[in-house]
Structures are given as structure tokens and as C-alpha cells.
Amino acid sequence: MFRPFESFFLELGRTTQIFVRVLLWTFRPPYDPRQWLTQMVRVGIQSIPVVLLTAVFTGGVMALQIFTVLARFGAENYVGSIVGLAMVRELAAVLGALMIAGRCGAAMGAELGAMRVTQQIDALEVLATDPVHYLIVPRVWATTLALPLLIALADAVGIFGGYVVSVIVMGANPATYLDITFRYMDANDVMSGLIKAAVFGLLIATIGCSKGFHAKGGAEGVGRATTAAVVTGSIAVLVVNFFLTKLMF
Amino acid sequence: MTQPTFKIRLQGIHKSFGPKHVLTGLDLDIAEGESLVILGGSGSGKSVLLKHIIGLLQPDEGTVEVDGVDLSTLGQRQLIEFRRRFGMSFQEGALFDSMTVWQNIAFPLQRARPRIATADISARVEQCLESVGLQGVDDKVPAELSGGMRRRVGFARAIALQPQILLFDEPTTGLDPVMTAVIDEVINNLRRRLGSTTITITHDLTSAFRIADRIAMLHRGQILAVAPPDEFRASDDPRLQQFLEGRAEGPLTDDPPPQTTQVPDP
Ligand SMILES: Nc1ncnc2c1ncn2[C@@H]1O[C@H](COP(=O)(O)OP(=O)(O)OP(=O)(O)O)[C@@H](O)[C@H]1O
Ligand SMILES: [Mg+2]
Numbered sequence: 001m002f003r004p005f006e007s008f009f010l011e012l013g014r015t016t017q018i019f020v021r022v023l024l025w026t027f028r029p030p031y032d033p034r035q036w037l038t039q040m041v042r043v044g045i046q047s048i049p050v051v052l053l054t055a056v057f058t059g060g061v062m063a064l065q066i067f068t069v070l071a072r073f074g075a076e077n078y079v080g081s082i083v084g085l086a087m088v089r090e091l092a093a094v095l096g097a098l099m100i101a102g103r104c105g106a107a108m109g110a111e112l113g114a115m116r117v118t119q120q121i122d123a124l125e126v127l128a129t130d131p132v133h134y135l136i137v138p139r140v141w142a143t144t145l146a147l148p149l150l151i152a153l154a155d156a157v158g159i160f161g162g163y164v165v166s167v168i169v170m171g172a173n174p175a176t177y178l179d180i181t182f183r184y185m186d187a188n189d190v191m192s193g194l195i196k197a198a199v200f201g202l203l204i205a206t207i208g209c210s211k212g213f214h215a216k217g218g219a220e221g222v223g224r225a226t227t228a229a230v231v232t233g234s235i236a237v238l239v240v241n242f243f244l245t246k247l248m249f
Numbered sequence: 250m251t252q253p254t255f256k257i258r259l260q261g262i263h264k265s266f267g268p269k270h271v272l273t274g275l276d277l278d279i280a281e282g283e284s285l286v287i288l289g290g291s292g293s294g295k296s297v298l299l300k301h302i303i304g305l306l307q308p309d310e311g312t313v314e315v316d317g318v319d320l321s322t323l324g325q326r327q328l329i330e331f332r333r334r335f336g337m338s339f340q341e342g343a344l345f346d347s348m349t350v351w352q353n354i355a356f357p358l359q360r361a362r363p364r365i366a367t368a369d370i371s372a373r374v375e376q377c378l379e380s381v382g383l384q385g386v387d388d389k390v391p392a393e394l395s396g397g398m399r400r401r402v403g404f405a406r407a408i409a410l411q412p413q414i415l416l417f418d419e420p421t422t423g424l425d426p427v428m429t430a431v432i433d434e435v436i437n438n439l440r441r442r443l444g445s446t447t448i449t450i451t452h453d454l455t456s457a458f459r460i461a462d463r464i465a466m467l468h469r470g471q472i473l474a475v476a477p478p479d480e481f482r483a484s485d486d487p488r489l490q491q492f493l494e495g496r497a498e499g500p501l502t503d504d505p506p507p508q509t510t511q512v513p514d515p
Contacts, residue, residue, distance in 0.1 A: 021325075030363045119343040122305050127357045127406075128332040130325070 011210075011232070018132065018210040022140050025133040032134065039142035043104050043201075047150060050103060051096045055154035058091055059083060059161025067170050079172065080181035083162035085189060092154040093193045094241055097200035100147060101233035105208035108139055109229025112212025113222040121213070136213065140205040147201030148194040155190065192248050196241060203240060204233045256281040256414065256446045257302060261311035264297060264470075271297050272308070273470030282444045284436065285475075286457040288492065289467030290501065295450045296340055298467065299416050302448065303335050304328050315414070333361065336407035340418040340450075342399040344391040344406070351387040354378065354406045361410055377405035382431050397424045404432065408439060415439060417449040421456055433459045454493065458482070466492065468501065 062083045070076050112135060115121050124131045159181060166172040208229040215225035257279040264272040271294040279285050289295050300306040301313055304320045313320045316334070323331055336357075344353050354374045358365060378384065381401040391399055404420050417436070421429040433456050439445045451457050457464055458478045465475040466489060474481065474489055482493065491499030 030360065114346075118346070119339055119341060120345055122300075123339060123343040123345070125305060125329070126303060126332060126335065126337045127360060128329055129360050130329050 014214055015207055015210040018136060018213065019140075019206050021130075021132040022137050022206070025130060025137050026141070028133065032138065035134065035138040036142060039138045040146060042107070043100070043139075043143045043205075044146035044149060047100055047103055047146070048153070050099050051150045051154050052157045054095050054099050055087070055092055055158035056161035058095055059087055059158035059163075060165040062086060062091070062158075063162035063165040063170070067166065067172075076170075076172070077176065077180060079166055079170075080162065080177040080179075081184045083166075084159050084181040084185055087158035087162070088155045088185065088190045088193045090193070090241075090245070092158050093151050093196040093200065094237065096151050096154045097147065097197065097204065097237045098234050100143070100150070100201070101204045101208075101237060102230055104143060105204045105229045105233040106226050108205060108208035109212040109215075110222055110226040112136075112209055113215035113225035114212075116213060116215045117218055117221055131213070136206075136209040139209055140202060143201040143205035144198050145201070147197040147204075151194060151197035152190075155193065195248070196244050199240060199244060200237050203236045207233045207236055254281050255279065255314070256283070256316065257448075258314040259298075259301070259311065260314075262298075262301060262308045262313070263310040264294075264301070264306065264308055271470055272301075274311070275467075275471050277465065277472050277475070279446060279448065282440065282446055284440050284447045284449070284460050284462045286461035286464045287448065287450045287467055288452075288454075288457060288464060290492075291452075293467050294470055295467055296418055299337070299418055299448065299450060303332065303337055303416060333410070334413045335416065336410060336412040336414070337416040338400070338403040338407040338418060338420055340422075342391070342396075342403040344399055344402055346391045349388050349390055350378070350383075350394070350402050353391070353402060354409050357406060357409050373409060374405075377409050378402075380408075380435050381405050382428060397428065400424065401428070401432070404435075408435070411439070411443055411445070413443075413445055415445050415447045417447065419450050419452065421451060421453055429453060429456055430459075432456075436460050 063079055066082050067076060067079050070079055070082075112121070115135070121131045121135075124134055163174070163177055163181070166177050167174050211225040211229040211232065212222075215221045217224075255278045257277075259275060259277045262272045262275040263270070275298065277298075287295050287298065297306060301308055302315070304313070304323070307321065315331070318331070320328065320331075344350075345356065348356070351371075351374055354377055355370045358370050358373060374387070378386070381404055383398060383401055383405070386394065386398065386402075391402070394402065400420065400423065404417065407415060407417070415436075420436075421432050424432065436447055436449065437460055440447055447460075449457075449460060461478050463475055463477050464481045466473040466481075468488065474484060474486060476484065481489065484490070488500045491501050
């Protein structure tokens with residue numbers, strides 16, 4: 001009956017332990033710029049299309065929905081403001097992070113899991129290399145750095161999506177729409193979204209790596225690690241998002 | 250008379266995986282510069298034993314000492330540093346599959362000396378590959394190699410830094426007799442030229458007698474016998490005789506297996 005709780009705390013303990021090891025090893029040489037670069041490219045550059053697609057369609061659909069609702073009490077003019085604020089404060093970061101959990105969290109779980117079950121992680125240790133230092137440190141920080149950058153881009157593209165839909169589909173006035181979008185938005189709104197994004201990046205990578213690092217049991221084990229990396233990563237993003245929002249506003 | 254200096258000393262090692270008691274109070278001393286061969290049935294715990302020596306596995310009970318240092322007293326970071334004196338080749342190769350052969354062998358060199366020149370690395374990588382009879386595979390990735398080639402690359406990676414202690418887990422299994430002799434020669438050379446201590450697991454008796462200063466037989470989680478090759482061969486222990494002759498029937502197979510704790514079904 002207590003199995004789920006037990007395994008929850010076991011997992012929490014493992015992930016925390018990995019995170020502590022990441023902190024301890026971050027500032028120790030040797031640094032491996034190639035690993036960092038590879039991870040930045042994989043998480044940052046190669047995720048741009050998915051994140052932007054997510055953002056542009058979310059912005060568009062938000063504009064459709066909010067326009068319909070606001071039209072009921074004649075407040076269509078404010079669509080831009082609501083779409084913009086929703087994107088930068090909440091949607092870009094959360095939806096973007098969920099996509100990254102599916103894309104990069106899964107990849108980390110699978111890659112490290114495969115390395116674990118084929119003893120490549122043991123081989124690293126034998127070659128006097130701490131696997132957390134070599135494999136996980138670059139992944140965690142690359143993801144933590146890349147996510148806010150991606151989300152900043154997503155903010156812009158999401159707002160653009162809303163703008164296009166409003167102007168072309170709903171016939172809103174382009175100048176007014178843009179004016180309204182930015183009139184009620186300040187730097188704090190944007191910053192809060194970007195801070196969230198950084199925290200999500202940290203969570204996704206730490207969880208994904210921890211799942212892979214502790215994988216066992218052949219191909220099936222790698223599969224389990226991959227699934228767990230996505231599911232746990234996504235849930236962590238949603239739960240932590242709630243508390244961060246509560247904290248920041 | 251000087252005391253024999255032990256490079257590696259295992260005392261009272263117990264190790265279980267769940268209900269399975271793999272090592273049951275194993276004692277073993279290995280002298281500096283010695284070449285020890287470990288024989289034993291499949292699944293008897295040879296690989297597990299080797300992983301204890303390098304600290305990849307920790308004993309449930311007992312101590313592992315290397316150069317007089319009890320491994321369990323080392324912190325995570327110290328243990329990583331300590332491993333610089335070791336080289337190990339894995340039974341399954343354990344090559345980094347996202348790297349080429351060249352990068353695999355260069356890896357320990359680059360990690361140990363971050364400022365080393367690429368030309369020096371290349372020279373050493375070539376030398377290692379040549380010594381295991383491989384040429385022109387630098388740019389291949391492990392997936393493109395045969396099983397025996399992969400094993401030899403793993404071997405080359407283990408010896409790249411010329412460490413003091415070398416652990417080889419079945420380095421010649423799956424190799425043809427000529428290649429086996431080549432690898433055996435490399436092991437003998439390492440010991441002669443560098444005075445390395447080598448521990449080799451093998452199922453190949455010819456190979457064992459060719460490289461061993463002493464042969465140890467692992468059975469039921471303990472060292473059944475350890476002796477120089479001639480004594481080992483001449484032993485009248487019926488269990489050793491059965492193993493050396495490769496008979497299906499005999500005391501090794503007749504012995505009732507040790508009790509494993511029964512786990513009741515929930
Ligand atoms: N990580 C592990 N988890 C659970 N059981 C293990 C683990 N490693 C080894 N074992 C068990 O320990 C026993 C000994 O395994 P080991 O790999 O040492 O055998 P071996 O002597 O090397 O055999 P072989 O000659 O076939 O390689 C086996 O029964 C194996 O199932
Ligand atoms: Mg084995």
C-alpha cells in the first residue's frame with residue numbers, strides 16, 4: 001500500500017542527490033567545452049522549431065477564443081493585452097517546457113539509460129571520469145540556459161500568432177492591437193516567465209538525467225527510464241509552476 | 250626476508266544481489282607486478298569480483314585494499330582520482346558508442362592530460378591499436394565493428410595510459426587462436442616492461458597457462474585454490490581436475506548448490 005509513497009521519496013532522493021552532485025562538480029576542472037556546446041545545440045538550437053510552432057499556434061488559438069468571449073461584452077479591443085500577458089507570464093514557458101520535456105528530457109533519459117545498461121557509465125568511472133561531471137553537468141546547465149532563451153523567442157512568436165489571427169481573421173486594427181498588447185505589459189511580466197523557464201529547464205534535465213542514470217534491466221529498462229523522464233519531468237513542471245506563480249505574484 | 254608487498258588485498262568479501270549470495274567470504278592477495286588469472290564457472294562471480302577491486306561495486310562485508318588503501322575510506326572524488334592507477338577492459342567492451350574508435354582510445358589520454366597535443370594522442374592511439382592487431386579502424390564507430398574487434402578496442406583503451414594495475418574481463422573470448430596469442434603477448438609485455446600488476450579473467454586454459462604467475466579458481470563465491478600454473482595443473486583436487494579436463498560430471502557439478510534465502514511469494 002505504501003509502495004507509491006516509498007518510490008516517490010526514493011525518486012525524489014535520487015534526483016536531489018544528482019542535483020547536489022551537479023552543483024559540486026560544476027566548478028571543477030577539467031571542463032569539456034565540446035560537451036557543453038553539443039548540449040546547447042541539441043537543447044537550444046534544435047528545439048527552436050517545436051517550441052516556435054507550439055507558441056505560434058497557442059497565440060493564434062488564444063486570440064480566437066478570447067476574441068469570441070470578449071466580443072460578448074464589447075471588449076474586443078483588449079484581446080491583444082490578454083493574449084500577450086497570458087503568453088509571457090504563463091503559456092509560453094509552460095507549454096514550451098512540456099515540449100522540451102518530451103523532446104530533451106526523453107532524449108537524456110534514453111541516452112544515459114542506454115549508457116548505463118551497456119556499462120558505458122561504469123567505463124567512464126573506470127577511466128577516472130565522474131559520470132555526473134562528464135555527462136550530467138553540461139546537460140543540466142545547457143538546458144537551464146537554453147530554456148529562457150527559447151521561451152523569450154516563443155513569447156515573441158506567440159504574440160505574433162495572436163496578432164496575425166486577430167488582424168487577418170477577426171479584422172482587428174493592427175496598430176491598436178499592438179498598442180494594447182504592450183500597454184499593460186511590463187518587464188516583470190516577461191521576467192517572471194523567463195525565470196520560470198530557467199527553473200523548468202533545470203527540473204527537466206535533472207530528472208531526465210537521473211532517470212537514465214539509474215536505469216537498469218536492458219532495453220526494457222531504457223524504455224522505462226525514457227517514459228519516466230517525460231512523465232515525471234512534465235508533472236514536475238506543472239506542479240512547480242503552480243508554486244512559482246504563487247510565489248512571484 | 251622482506252614481507253611480500255601486496256598490491257591488492259581482499260578480505261572476507263561478501264556480496265549479495267537480492268537473495269543471491271554471489272561472493273561468500275572471499276580472500277585474495279595479489280602481489281605487486283604479478284599476473285593473476287581467475288578461472289571459474291560461468292556465473293560464479295568473476296566479473297563481480299573484478300568490479301570490487303576497482304570500486305565499481307562495494308562489498309556488503311569485508312575490505313578491499315589497494316596499495317594499502319581501504320577503498321571504502323575514499324570519498325567519491327578521491328575514488329575517481331584513485332582510479333588513475335587502474336585500467337580495465339569490460340567483458341562486453343563497454344565502448345562509448347557515440348564516439349569513434351580513435352576517440353574511445355584517446356579519451357583516457359585527454360582526461361588525464363587535458364593539455365596533451367593531438368599528435369601525441371594520435372601516436373599513442375596508433376601504437377595501442379597496432380599492439381592489438383587493428384589497423385584502419387580509427388574512424389569507425391563501435392557499431393561497425395565485429396565483436397572481437399570491439400573487445401580489442403576495449404583492451405586498447407584500457408592499456409592506453411599504461412596504468413600500474415590492469416584488470417581484463419575475458420579479453421580473448423571470441424578471438425581466433427592467433428589473436429588470442431597476440432593479446433597474451435601484450436599482457437606479458439606490459440608486465441615485463443612496465444611491471445604492471447594484471448588480473449585476467451579467462452575461460453581459455455591455454456591462455457591462462459601462458460600469462461599466469463598464479464591461477465585462482467573461483468567457486469561458490471570463494472577462492473577454491475590459488476597456485477602457480479604447474480602446481481595448479483598438478484593439483485589432485487578433484488574439483489580443479491574436473492574444471493581443467495572440462496568434464497560435465499564431477500564434484501563441481503555434483504555439489505549441492507548453496508542455500509539461497511527463499512523469498513516467500515506475497
Ligand atoms: N548488477 C547485478 N545485479 C544483480 N545480479 C548480478 C549483478 N551482477 C552480477 N549479478 C549476478 O552475480 C552472479 C555472478 O555474475 P558475474 O557476472 O560475476 O559472473 P561471471 O563469473 O563473470 O560469469 P561469466 O563467466 O559468464 O562472465 C550472476 O549470477 C549474476 O546474475
Ligand atoms: Mg563475467
